[in-house]
Amino acid sequence: MSNPLLHVEDLSVGFRLDQGTVAVTDSVSFDIDEGEVFGLAGESGCGKTITALALLRLLPKPGSVILSGKIMFKGIDVLALPLPRLRDFRGREISMIFQEPSAAMDPLLPIGKQMHELFEYHQVADNPVQRIREILSRVGFPDPDRILNSYPHELSGGMLQRVMIAMAIVLRPSLIIADEPTTALDVTVQAQIMELLYEMQQATGTSVLLITHNLCLIAQYAKRIAIMYAGRIVESGECGVFLDKPLHPYSQGLLRALPNLRSEDPTLIPIPGQVPQPSDYASGCRFIDRCPHAFARCRNKPPLFSIQNRLVACYLYENDHGTSENPETVL
């Protein structure tokens, strides 16, 4: 396989608190290939947004620090980039779509002005206004001029998210990070926005890192998936195989707890207990308190075992490591 577009290795981010630094993500590693939609899923507080912000070095300061790890993008070490180059890099190489479009825009500036800033800053395109008009009509606004002169409060959440997508793709970045792009929107609008994002991704061939708590969205749009729990990636692999047969007990529990519109059996099987807080993270497997299969070995931190082209952080698969034996026999 050729070099991935983005290579994240052992990324750990910590928060500085009165009691000392608490690691909120622990050794997160993943690759994103060119032209790929990669899904990062997990519940709130599991560290998915923090990981995304770390990729652009946008972590809130002061308070959060990158404790260790490496982020390589097209062979560039992002963590070593000097600030002026980093500013060029953001937006042009990697752009981001945020969860709450109304909070991500300046309420005092018309949309056109905010989009124009992008061009001014990055000094591209001879005729920015023309480019902005084009891109706005591409994301589905029949009269771009009206949008250009509107203020964010005059547009609905769905329209603002279209503008965000337009801003994210206008400089043709190689990677778009979409952090919960539709969580603030209604279902019918969510479908519009996801289809638009997907269409744009297909047309431009850019890669997308889709971060969401909604496994269904990832199932629909992503090629590969990584599941995060309490700051760690617990399982990653091809999306289709994952959905057919999740390996990690947490992934299995998550899929069982999800009400499924297509299934005839309405019973929901919850995962007992609750997501731990970063200050209470267990030293071994962090799912240990909620896991139906926990055994003595789980008090150690599980490494990622490679099984059937997937990586799973669970000792249940220790013996199958590297073999293709059916994991069902272990369960």
Next chain:
Amino acid sequence: MIMIEAKGLRTWFPISGGVFGRTVGHVRAVDGIDVSVSEQEIVSIVGESGCGKSTLGQSLVGLLPITSGSVTLQGRTLDISNANSWRPFRKDFQIIFQDPFTSLNPRHTIFRILSEPLRLHHICPARELRGHCAELLQKVGLPPDYLDRFPHEFSGGQRQRIAIARSIGPRPRVIICDEVVSALDVSVQAQIINLLLDLKREMGLSLMFITHDLSLVKAISDRVYVMYLGKIVEEAKTRDLFSHPRHPYTEALLQSIPTLDRAVRPRTLGGDVPSPVNVPIGCVFQGRCPYVQAICRTVHAEIREVGASKVACYFPLTYKTEENKTS
């Protein structure tokens, strides 16, 4: 017995404007709705944000002033102009709110939160309050020694359990659950839903779930009302609604939900939900409906029976297999 029955229910909020603060218009949050909940039934009200579903729930239990219409609780019709007429029913009709972070008073202990409704409704003598509250906590799966803690010490799921404990304290007959799990994580959502279903069976409750989550509706409810812009557009048994949606909006809603099935792509519906201030003349869904015709732009279709469902549409969707059966 029918626990809740509302007919032609309207809850409009005045908009004041101009120098003198005159009423210049109305937000038609709930605009002429008929709903009913029978004994031990689970009814869902489903719709997108801003469709008026929460307003409906709060109007039914008298938390919001109703503009017009009639409300009958346990067979007794209330005087809607008098907020006090709900008083005798407060004990039997409880409501649980969406956000467990704002629905529990942060300065009260759990004991105080749980005991207040018990005292107000004279459920038990003062010296038994503590034991009773401890019992309530156990019922919702929390240890009884949590009584002296404060809400901030708990996670979202635990808080929602406390809110549930508070609502079952006065031994109600009906609980209105307003988006009770949407603030919670998936793995915890199922716990809370199962808890409510267990309590429902144990106490013989009727539940009204107000939610935007259709997958949840399918998993739990007996009957469903679909709301759009202050109106009910479809009412059906859960099974019929999901197998044979009749209203174009219901169909669109079902199709736009992503599922885990990678073979089925969501279909999209254009446009946005219009503002309830400028409700269009004619059908509320006309601006986004793929099947819109001239008549839809003139008069709103009254809700009527089609097959096993009730639909407010001139051109409800029909299904071949079913026509053969009836003919």
